[in-house]
Amino acid sequence: MFDRLTERLDAALKKMTGRGKIREADVDEAMREVRRALLEADVHFKVARSFIAAVRERAVGKEVLSSVTPAQQVVKIVHDELTELLGRETEGLAKASDGPTVIMVIGLQGSGKTTSAAKLALRLKKAGGTPLLAAADVKRPAAVEQLRTLGEQIDVPVHFESAKSKPEHIARNALDKARKDKHSAVIVDTAGRIQLDEELMEEVRRMGKLTKPDEVLFVADAMTGQEAVNVAAEFHERVPLTGLILTKMDGDARGGAALSIRAVTGVPVKFLAQGEKVEPLEVFHPDRLASRILGMGDVVTLVEQAQEVIDEETAQRLEEKIRQASFDLNDFLEQFNQIKKMGSLSSMMGMVPGMGKLAKNPEVREALTDKNIGRTEAIILSMTPAERARPELIDGSRRRRIAAGSGTEPSDVNQLLNQFKQMQKVMKMLSSGRMPNVPGMGGMFG
Amino acid sequence: MLNRLKNRFRGKSVEEGTEKSRRGFGSRIAAVFTRSSIGDDDWEELEDLLITGDVGPEFALDIVTRLRQQVKDEGIKTPDAMLAAMQTLLIEALDAGSGELAGGHGPTIVLVVGVNGSGKTTSIAKLAHSLKRAGLTSLLAAADTFRAGAIDQLKIWGDRLDQRVVAHQPGADPAAVVFDALGAATAAGVDYLIIDTAGRLQTNRNLMAELEKVVRVLNRADAGAPHEVLLVLDGLTGQNALSQARLFGEAVGVTGIILAKLDSSSKGGVVFPITEELAVPIKFVGTGESIDDLAVFDPTEFVEALLRRDE
Ligand SMILES: Nc1nc2c(ncn2[C@@H]2O[C@H](COP(=O)(O)OP(=O)(O)OP(=O)(O)O)[C@@H](O)[C@H]2O)c(=O)[nH]1
Ligand SMILES: [Mg+2]
Numbered sequence: 216m217f218d219r220l221t222e223r224l225d226a227a228l229k230k231m232t233g234r235g236k237i238r239e240a241d242v243d244e245a246m247r248e249v250r251r252a253l254l255e256a257d258v259h260f261k262v263a264r265s266f267i268a269a270v271r272e273r274a275v276g277k278e279v280l281s282s283v284t285p286a287q288q289v290v291k292i293v294h295d296e297l298t299e300l301l302g303r304e305t306e307g308l309a310k311a312s313d314g315p316t317v318i319m320v321i322g323l324q325g326s327g328k329t330t331s332a333a334k335l336a337l338r339l340k341k342a343g344g345t346p347l348l349a350a351a352d353v354k355r356p357a358a359v360e361q362l363r364t365l366g367e368q369i370d371v372p373v374h375f376e377s378a379k380s381k382p383e384h385i386a387r388n389a390l391d392k393a394r395k396d397k398h399s400a401v402i403v404d405t406a407g408r409i410q411l412d413e414e415l416m417e418e419v420r421r422m423g424k425l426t427k428p429d430e431v432l433f434v435a436d437a438m439t440g441q442e443a444v445n446v447a448a449e450f451h452e453r454v455p456l457t458g459l460i461l462t463k464m465d466g467d468a469r470g471g472a473a474l475s476i477r478a479v480t481g482v483p484v485k486f487l488a489q490g491e492k493v494e495p496l497e498v499f500h501p502d503r504l505a506s507r508i509l510g511m512g513d514v515v516t517l518v519e520q521a522q523e524v525i526d527e528e529t530a531q532r533l534e535e536k537i538r539q540a541s542f543d544l545n546d547f548l549e550q551f552n553q554i555k556k557m558g559s560l561s562s563m564m565g566m567v568p569g570m571g572k573l574a575k576n577p578e579v580r581e582a583l584t585d586k587n588i589g590r591t592e593a594i595i596l597s598m599t600p601a602e603r604a605r606p607e608l609i610d611g612s613r614r615r616r617i618a619a620g621s622g623t624e625p626s627d628v629n630q631l632l633n634q635f636k637q638m639q640k641v642m643k644m645l646s647s648g649r650m651p652n653v654p655g656m657g658g659m660f661g
Numbered sequence: 662m663l664n665r666l667k668n669r670f671r672g673k674s675v676e677e678g679t680e681k682s683r684r685g686f687g688s689r690i691a692a693v694f695t696r697s698s699i700g701d702d703d704w705e706e707l708e709d710l711l712i713t714g715d716v717g718p719e720f721a722l723d724i725v726t727r728l729r730q731q732v733k734d735e736g737i738k739t740p741d742a743m744l745a746a747m748q749t750l751l752i753e754a755l756d757a758g759s760g761e762l763a764g765g766h767g768p769t770i771v772l773v774v775g776v777n778g779s780g781k782t783t784s785i786a787k788l789a790h791s792l793k794r795a796g797l798t799s800l801l802a803a804a805d806t807f808r809a810g811a812i813d814q815l816k817i818w819g820d821r822l823d824q825r826v827v828a829h830q831p832g833a834d835p836a837a838v839v840f841d842a843l844g845a846a847t848a849a850g851v852d853y854l855i856i857d858t859a860g861r862l863q864t865n866r867n868l869m870a871e872l873e874k875v876v877r878v879l880n881r882a883d884a885g886a887p888h889e890v891l892l893v894l895d896g897l898t899g900q901n902a903l904s905q906a907r908l909f910g911e912a913v914g915v916t917g918i919i920l921a922k923l924d925s926s927s928k929g930g931v932v933f934p935i936t937e938e939l940a941v942p943i944k945f946v947g948t949g950e951s952i953d954d955l956a957v958f959d960p961t962e963f964v965e966a967l968l969r970r971d972e
Contacts, residue, residue, distance in 0.1 A: 250718075251718050254712055254717070254718040255717065255718060255719075255900055256900070257715075257899030257900055257901070259713075260709050260712045260713060323897065323922075323925070324778070324780075324922065324950070325777070325778025325779060325780060325895060325922075326778065327777065327778060354950075355814070355950075356813070356814045356817035356818060357810040357811070357813035357814035357816075357817055358810065358814075359810075360809070360810040360813045360814075361808070361809040361810030361811075361814075362809075362810075364809035364810060364831075365809050368809075409922070409924060409925045409926075410926065411924070411925070411926055436778070436895070436897070436898075437901075438776070438895070438898045438899060438901040438902070439897050439898065439899060440715040440897060440898055440899025440900070440927060440931065441712065441713050441714070441715050441899060441927075442715075442897055442925065442926050442927040443897075445926055446897075446925075446926065463776070463777065463862065465862060465864075465865070466776070466862035466863065466864050466865075466901070466904075467862075467863075467864045467901065467904055468901040468904075469900075469901075471899070472899070491777065491807070491808070
């Protein structure tokens, strides 16, 4: 999934180093790789096609001709164009000129509307607002209970009615209540619907007519495939969308659907949602999503996720160390539990440039099991701090001592040390922006 | 078991249920074959068409390359013959062994897993309903103790279907729910125990470990259990479904797939690379939100419906 675009571009463009010039034919080959990356990320094939045509035009120009590292240059152009297309800047929410701001949350079944509505409420609340949630999904069993529970968790009131009420009336009544009680905003959660369902699409149109929302946010699952464009376009036709919330971004989905929707409807991505816990919705960074769609990895996101569990100071130090490649086994151990807390190591690896492919490797996955991680930890724990800082101190007798102390074989210790050396090498490359193919990294944690 | 189920299924067929989503797709593909001469551009167009069905760029290229070769080797000339050859290739890709639902274990334990919102709980309700219509009894376990309202959701379905639901409090240990449900199912002598689990992203190690624990609990009670681990995929999902199938498979050994939401406009083509790579059979498809909207999956029927031309 995270096949490295730059690696492939490198290969595609290798022939021209030394020639100093990129011919159209070279760009053709590079663009084939870009196309594949986009399609693997679920970007709609037509969007991918026109995007590539645009990039091609720029790439054949002088920018590339004068470049020293053609692959990087091409990636840069691709990345910039993609960022541009995703809408360079973050767009805020519209506000009602007077009275409560009405926000309608709509989308397909299971896309994450209810959780996103609660996350949005929390975001508004943290910014000093007094939102009201409205439970207008009376279709899915227990959807009302779900929203009520979430409302309770974040201490935001929820307007709800019986399952027999019509969704448009619930929305309308919620709006009246919000006016009366002077809420700053009302967020209407709606039932999931498929754009082919005429009856439900009419319903959502009526709801729009009746409540005149300031914001109509379309909730799109980051994992959506090629149909994303048709779905969003149809919704957009019924109730003009004002923004997109891209959900389930904590997984390994590349989120190409967002690009397709943006390109086809012009509706900007406004927020990203990660995780099931009700935490404020995150603002959207086009450049990061561009990296992710291209499978270029995203060190920024990686570091940010790390910050959730590691305090900022430690994280900065860690980042600095990775940059300088002075990350030693002491650091490794210190971060061990915290890294474990971040959840999936293999998904974290997916975000580090060049490590995505590695994380996919079955050997690596095996190595990342709890058992193997535990063994690695035991080996490092059996070393002295000095040994951890300078692994080259570890000779035969030290090795035997460490193995005995950790209940492993000297060869296991050796393996770990070799792999750590490889990892340091990778980090060095990483900080210099070049990624090699490193075999045998798989056993790093085993 | 499958045939028995199939015969007594009163739900829609795959074809009826997915009629809308198929519209246009088959005709566009057929149109490529009817051209007087088929060149590079046409083959590429065929590839693109397949990609719009979410089969992924790799599978699309692979299948078109094979088809091209076959057309050349066998001197296939007529559009109909080309279409037939492609149909065969696609059906073969979906051949992943028996699609029958396990049965006869007294109780047969079915664990239902998948990412958030894919359609697990609804599919369970539909499955229990189908089994009931086939004269088989089931008990449902509400092992999604995490998502707000999830227990209520399953209970509401249980009430509607008149099926017993074993549940604990929100936040309880899913493994404990499963353990209790297993006891209750055995005592009641039901044919099936169907376990609803919380949606989780396949990359979340902690939550995947929780699922592994549920499997261990079942395993300890009955070495053969769970007899089925059904992964529910959202039919609208693109290439990430591959990652889901791989990682859920590695963690808990998926034995079959339910492809939900095929009443959408999506073609669900990602099942091709999945079955080809992992050889896990698709067992059912979901075609709507009511209890009758579950159909037994049949590769030939699925591909034929996919390629059917509009009238
Ligand atoms: N149109 C359609 N909707 C479906 C289908 N299956 C499920 N849904 C809907 O999709 C939404 C999510 O379904 P659930 O069954 O709650 O999904 P889940 O996987 O249990 O969700 P979580 O437990 O939250 O992870 C609901 O609105 C369902 O009604 C289907 O085959 N077609
Ligand atoms: Mg559920």
